[in-house]
Amino acid sequence: MAMASIAASSLLSSTSSSSALSCKSLPKASLFPSPKPISQRLSLPKGFQSFGKSFKSRSRVYQNCSKRSLVVNAYEPPLVGNKAPDFEAEAVFDQEFIKVKLSEYIGKKYVILFFYPLDFTFVCPTEITAFSDRHSDFEKLNTEILGVSIDSVFSHLAWVQTDRKSGGLGDLKYPLISDVTKSISQSYGVLIPEQGIALRGLFIIDKEGVIQHSTINNLAIGRSVDETMRTLQALQYVQENPDEVCPAGWKPGEKSMKPDPKLSKEYFAAI
Numbered sequence: 001m002a003m004a005s006i007a008a009s010s011l012l013s014s015t016s017s018s019s020a021l022s023c024k025s026l027p028k029a030s031l032f033p034s035p036k037p038i039s040q041r042l043s044l045p046k047g048f049q050s051f052g053k054s055f056k057s058r059s060r061v062y063q064n065c066s067k068r069s070l071v072v073n074a075y076e077p078p079l080v081g082n083k084a085p086d087f088e089a090e091a092v093f094d095q096e097f098i099k100v101k102l103s104e105y106i107g108k109k110y111v112i113l114f115f116y117p118l119d120f121t122f123v124c125p126t127e128i129t130a131f132s133d134r135h136s137d138f139e140k141l142n143t144e145i146l147g148v149s150i151d152s153v154f155s156h157l158a159w160v161q162t163d164r165k166s167g168g169l170g171d172l173k174y175p176l177i178s179d180v181t182k183s184i185s186q187s188y189g190v191l192i193p194e195q196g197i198a199l200r201g202l203f204i205i206d207k208e209g210v211i212q213h214s215t216i217n218n219l220a221i222g223r224s225v226d227e228t229m230r231t232l233q234a235l236q237y238v239q240e241n242p243d244e245v246c247p248a249g250w251k252p253g254e255k256s257m258k259p260d261p262k263l264s265k266e267y268f269a270a271i
Contacts, residue, residue, distance in 0.1 A: 077189030135173035
């Protein structure tokens with residue numbers, strides 16, 4: 001009996017210790033200090049490739065978290081129609097470290113600001129490369145794309161220097177912003193505090209710096225570049241034609257609607 005009690009106690013202790021481990025504790029996004037601004041083309045620091053295993057480990061933790069539960073506790077996002085929270089942060093673009101300040105786009109361009117959980121993961125590269133492949137289409141609409149995650153600029157650099165067939169990004173046509181302090185993710189209401197990563201939040205910010213559209217997906221669900229483009233086109237149309245509104249699924253060239261009980265009948269009669 002004594003031996004059985006000891007064995008049972010040992011088993012309970014082991015089980016308790018195992019259950020204490022969870023995906024809530026993620027490794028820090030950066031092992032390096034913030035770099036000084038430089039202008040020359042960058043290469044990864046010597047020996048940086050040795051961190052590949054740790055990135056894979058982070059990916060497994062992220063994967064386990066997303067499978068374990070679809071319930072998260074994120075901050076409240078900024079409301080559509082309000083000014084977008086400004087920020088200034090380091091980013092990687094064209095193999096260089098740069099500074100990005102959101103307010104510098106105000107009065108000049110629309111901005112697609114999208115957050116993703118982690119570098120070197122699974123759904124994330126499909127979204128990031130899809131936006132890059134359509135970058136010229138967004139440029140025609142006077143729109144800049146900005147990607148954000150809690151990873152360091154060193155992690156971003158390693159990822160863009162990895163080819164797509166190996167799960168990397170290759171050369172991107174827009175900046176990837178480093179939010180190592182998590183302040184940007186928190187200000188946009190997409191940070192999951194327990195996991196220290198961001199939900200898949202996407203915000204369309206107009207030239208006045210106002211958030212006109214937002215969508216937030218949970219970790220396992222990728223976003224549609226086509227739908228983002230359609231929403232942007234609808235936004236620009238109603239801003240150029242303030243006496244009209246766009247019905248469900250509206251695309252350029254299709255009939256819009258007058259927001260009036262009598263005038264709207266013309267639209268409904270035609271469908």
